[in-house]
Amino acid sequence: MNLSGVALQDRLYNKMVAPDATYGDQFDRAFDIYQLGLTLYRMCVGDAAFSAQYASYGTGASFDRAEFRFDLRKGRFPNRKALPPHTPTKLRHIINKCIATKIADRYQSAIDVANALAGVDGATLDWRLSTTADMRKWSKNESGTLYEFTVNKSGESRCYKTVPNGLPRKVSAGCKMYMSDEDIEKFLGSY
Amino acid sequence: MRKIKNDPAEYTKRSDLYPKSRVGGDNRRGQRSKKREREYLTAAIDACGYIDFESQPQSGSVGE
Numbered sequence: 001m002n003l004s005g006v007a008l009q010d011r012l013y014n015k016m017v018a019p020d021a022t023y024g025d026q027f028d029r030a031f032d033i034y035q036l037g038l039t040l041y042r043m044c045v046g047d048a049a050f051s052a053q054y055a056s057y058g059t060g061a062s063f064d065r066a067e068f069r070f071d072l073r074k075g076r077f078p079n080r081k082a083l084p085p086h087t088p089t090k091l092r093h094i095i096n097k098c099i100a101t102k103i104a105d106r107y108q109s110a111i112d113v114a115n116a117l118a119g120v121d122g123a124t125l126d127w128r129l130s131t132t133a134d135m136r137k138w139s140k141n142e143s144g145t146l147y148e149f150t151v152n153k154s155g156e157s158r159c160y161k162t163v164p165n166g167l168p169r170k171v172s173a174g175c176k177m178y179m180s181d182e183d184i185e186k187f188l189g190s191y
Numbered sequence: 192m193r194k195i196k197n198d199p200a201e202y203t204k205r206s207d208l209y210p211k212s213r214v215g216g217d218n219r220r221g222q223r224s225k226k227r228e229r230e231y232l233t234a235a236i237d238a239c240g241y242i243d244f245e246s247q248p249q250s251g252s253v254g255e
Contacts, residue, residue, distance in 0.1 A: 010245045014236060025227045025244075029206075065232050109206060111199075 015054050019073045019101050030103040033113060037098020037106075038078065044095065045082050046131065053078055075101045085181040086124040086138065086188045094120070124188045138188060147191060149174050151184060159187075 018034035057068040071077040127138040149159040159174025
């Protein structure tokens with residue numbers, strides 16, 4: 001603890017570390033705001049995808065700390081472009097602002113983050129994403145009606161709707177030979 | 192009973208509780224520390240991925 005009564009942090013969880021913690025030892029709310037943003041990011045991309053990004057720097061003794069630190073400071077870790085297409089634009093902005101590499105570019109208080117989060121809304125929020133090696137699948141249950149939307153690696157999509165006690169029926173707007181992430185976002189927002 | 196209106200403008204923020212000099216990590220927010228720069232690369236990391244700046248660097252320390 002220093003003369004002003006501020007405790008220095010002697011341990012850091014490397015996976016969730018803020019770039020400023022790699023070059024300084026005095027932290028304030030900006031550090032917490034970064035970690036909140038990173039937690040939101042991790043929730044949006046999924047823990048497996050986030051951990052895969054971290055593991056790309058190596059594991060065990062071969063973990064490349066210098067490379068990780070470099071990417072962290074340059075804003076390359078975590079990969080800002082990896083957020084799934086159904087992430088609402090407002091939420092993307094909030095996450096990106098929380099995990100800005102420069103402290104001055106982040107929210108400056110927790111209440112600012114809370115107020116910004118209160119504004120997140122949109123039809124895409126109810127979809128749940130699960131991924132396999134060659135498929136992304138979104139599903140949602142709306143008053144008993146199950147929607148399942150899949151997009152394979154080449155962008156081909158299929159969507160089925162199943163009412164209670166009914167058989168799956170094709171949703172033609174969701175069955176395309178190719179859908180870009182922008183198309184996916186639009187489609188998910190319209191159902 | 193008199194109703195009290197909830198007004199966010201009336202909330203007390205943590206940053207209002209302390210004089211400016213104490214907010215922002217003793218005014219040293221974002222300041223570079225050569226010691227920390229160096230230690231970040233050499234400090235020991237335990238099996239759970241925590242970098243420990245207090246203990247001595249260990250050979251063959253793990254990333255996580």
